[in-house]
Amino acid sequence: MNPLPSDAHAPRRAELQIAYALLFIAPAMWSVNYLVARWAPGVIAPHALALGRWCVAALLLGAFCHRELVAKRALIGREWKQFIVLGALGMWVCGAIVYVGARTTTAVNIGLLYAAAPVLIAVVSALWLRERLGTVQVLGVALALGGVLHILVQGQWHALSEVRVNGGDLWIAAAVLSWTAYSLLLRAWSSAFGPAARLTLIACGGVAVLIPFTLWEAIAWLPSTLSWQSVSLVLAAAVIPGAGAYAAYSFMQRTLGAARVGVVLYLGPLYSALVGWAVLGERIEAFHAVGALLILPGIWLSTRR
Incomplete structure (x- = not known):
């Protein structure tokens, strides 16, 4: 019998290489959401933004995996409850609720709270x-967490004692717990669908959860107006930190596991600093380098390993 060829494990090696590269690419895609969140107030309401984002993302993802969705349509009924739960956690709480919280809290507080997610x-x-x-x-987790905290307190560790909890902090804390649950359940629950098809169905579950809250928001709290600005924010959030980043996260989790992939959130403060410098004209300080x-x-x- 002939021995296995030397490249028998090449597909697995290629997947690992892609997954490790995405560890650094995915946070850059997510950082676009920092810009969207900053520009959204006064342009589009939080739930309306999240609903538009995931409607477009679901359509984009579905275009790439529609054959699998059609071929396995009979299996959707077996997993629909998972899609609703994951959609509520990942698209509603980690989408609209984050936008709600960002209206009444500071970036330092948001960063400090989200820094706890990879540890959890x-x-x-x-x-x-x-x-x-x-x-x-x-x-590695301890080093990365120390780096995040150093950036968040701008090299002034006494600033930790100045953090104050407000309503926005509570919303962000709920989002952190929701993201932890989303990440773990995504890994723990098996699925008959590939990463793109599964994410498409999860996004549909998120849309189903978002619709009633968006209607309530428009009627009772914060109506939105259709404009080029609001459409642009929806498309930006849908394509890059929506379909792109979440698909990358699903692929990385399948390849590397939940614990290892969770650390990509530690790159958020670095990438947000770069985005702020390149787009908003904010300065990069020495504490960012440290x-x-x-x-x-x-x-x-x-x-x-």
Whole structure:
């Protein structure tokens, strides 16, 4: 019998290489949402933005995987409850609720709260999903978290004592817990669908949850007006931090596991600083460089086998 060819494991190696590259690309895609959230007040309401974002994202994703959706349409009924739950967690709470919270809290507070998500994901993954988290990975998580905190307090550690909890903080805290649950359930629940098809169906579940809240918002709280600005924000949020980033996250989770992929959130403060510098004219300070020197090795250590 002939031995297996030397490239027998090439597809798996290629998937790993793509997944590790996406660890650094996906946060850049998510950082577009920082701009959208900043420009949205006065242009489009939070639920309307989230609903438009995921309607467009579902259509885009469905265009790429419609054959699989048609071929496996009989299986949708088996998993529809999962799609509703994941859609509520990932598209409603981590979408519209984040936009609501961002209206009444500061960027520092949001960052500090979201910095807890990778730690929660890693710890619960080790306890519940039995994903191994060794000493090296724990050291990587600690380094990355230290880098995030250094950036968030702008190198002034006494600023930690100045953080105050307000209504917006509570909304963001709910989003952090929701993202943790979304990440873990996405990994724990098996599916008959590939990453793109599954994300399409989850987005449809999120749309179903968002519709009644969007109607209530438009009638009772904050109506939106149709304009080129609002349409542009919806399209930007749908294409880049919507379909693109979430599809990348699903692929990385399937390939690397929930605990390792959770650390991509640590790159958020770095990428937001770059976006702020390139688009909004904000300055990059020395504390950003120090934070990067902690975060990047932390990402490498925490994702090592």
